[in-house]
Amino acid sequence: MMTRVDVFEDIFLVFLGLGTLVGIIVVSYTLYNAYKYRDDGTRDPDEDLPTLGELPTGGTGGKKLFVSFFLSAIIVISLVLWTYGMLLYVEDGPDDPGEDAIEVDVEGFAFGWSFYYENGAESSNEMVVPVDTPIWIEVTSTDVWHAFGISDKRVKADAIPGERDVTWFTAEEEGEFLIECFELCGPGHSAMEADLIVLSEEDYEEWLEEQLTLTLDLEDADGESVTDADNVEVTLSSDDEVVATYTGDDFEDGVLEISVEQGDAYTLTVESTDGSFETVELEDVDIVDGPSETVTLEEPGEDDDNGDDDENNDETDTDDAGGDD
Template sequence: MQVQTRVEIFEEIFLVFLGLGTLVGVVVIAYTLYNAYKYRDNGDSKADEDLPTLGELPTGGQGGKKLFLSFGLSAIIVISLVVWSYGMLLVVEDGPDTPDEEALEVEVEGWSFGWDFAYENGIETGGELVVPADTPIWTEVTSRDVWHTFGISELRVKADAIPGETDETWFVAEEDGEYLIECFELCGFGHSGMTADVDVRSEEEFEQWVDEQLTMDITLEDEAEERVTDGFELELVHEENDQFEEDLSFTYADDEFENGSITIGEIEQGGPYELTITSTDDEFETVEETVDFTGPTDETYTLELGAEDDETDDEEEDEAETNDEADEGEDEETDDDNEGGDE
């Protein structure tokens, strides 16, 4: 579905005003020159000729019909132009009439002195807004500290970023490329450097970028930094799982790992996840962590031996020490016996 962009709307308004203004200007100047030539003083005027005098309201010689006609046409043109422009600006204000699933929502937060972006699927970026081409992008703009103004000049976008408030706007980028985000509100000494990039990609490239952002690599090691390959189960549960229509809980057995590592790319919703690693044979202690899955994640977790294994190790160490002490005692008795024999 082809969506009319803000750039196209403002260009259309500009061209209509330019064309109509040019037409009116040409007509007025031409009519002025015509009357200046027609009523020029060439010295041949008759004594009884009714010519306009300086300061007199012209009537056109027909009871002012031309004057009222010109006023009427001007009023129709101006009112029509105002109504049409207002309708076009309503489209700019309300946004394109497209299904929600075809639009992309992004939360924009300004701070001194930069921009952060949070996507509806949980991805978060700083300093760069990646969007697909030919897709309506809805932004909810706010500020973390002082007043800022979010603006993309090339895409005709501008919205106030006010602490505690949200200003909604939209845009559509037709062509791939990079555009500059700037702050248009004097906000402090770093105002001129408060910029970010809009990276517009094709639909396929954008989907690939999303898949890269929602990729999680997990590696499991023991206390000796050796890879753990069996005897465990890993579970991921979104902290706000009950707020989504789908179940955002995932479980992975040890046989799904390759040499103690796994790459998870099936999760389509980012955000905070509760990670739990449990031992299936009670060899390791349970690991419970929170993973902030807002971009590419690479984590390594150490599995510590369980309490029973620790006691077994301690007993083995104690037994080894006892054996060593016994061996030392026997060696001392042997030495004593040898000394007695020598005497």
């Protein structure tokens, strides 16, 4: 599949080749006529030369002029139509980008870039994509006008608040490339940069998995790490539907790694299989950008004991107050 870089390189090479060819022909023909009709100082007595102010007559009726204009028109019109078709391809993208095409939402702000991927992963000032894969980006801004651009990939899109500009590109080689803002947007404009990181397909999948992985640590009421999780059961749910359930066998030294396919807000429930600690429920856990959560396991009745102590303290305070009266 042809990329944007390929299109612009082809246009450049065609214009360069035609320009060079036309230049050679024009210069060569000019030099040829300059040599052929040079004044060598000799005169034929029978030569009928025009006098000063007399219009020349004869010739071939302008055939050379007509042929030259005709050929030039064909070349120019063909070049314009071909270039227009190539630029339409750049504007609209390939007809069949394939199922592996990736969509990324880009938000510009003063003074940086945020990237949001299809599966809910997010990154800031760092756009990570796989090599040889069509990338469709939808660009907007959260404050003022910006312009998203990757010079090495021939990509540029306006970032305007309330509007979305769609464009695409394909990276043909791994590496890091510069993302810049091409719209004067304020005092931090020159530093409004980000990195385009192009990875292999395997490394990209690994990066995505890291972004959507939650590390869950367990600790007791004293803040000590819990390494024995045989009696622990963890349930991950979204919209009251269970996504996954983990048992003690899934823990490693009291640490559990939870991976999801879609970035979202989840409810995390940590329960005891033998009633040795109170159930802990964490709501709106956002598993994005490789976060970690620490859950404190408290023995049953600790909260109740605290509550009874508070009530006793309240009664004592009341009695003391009555005694003073």
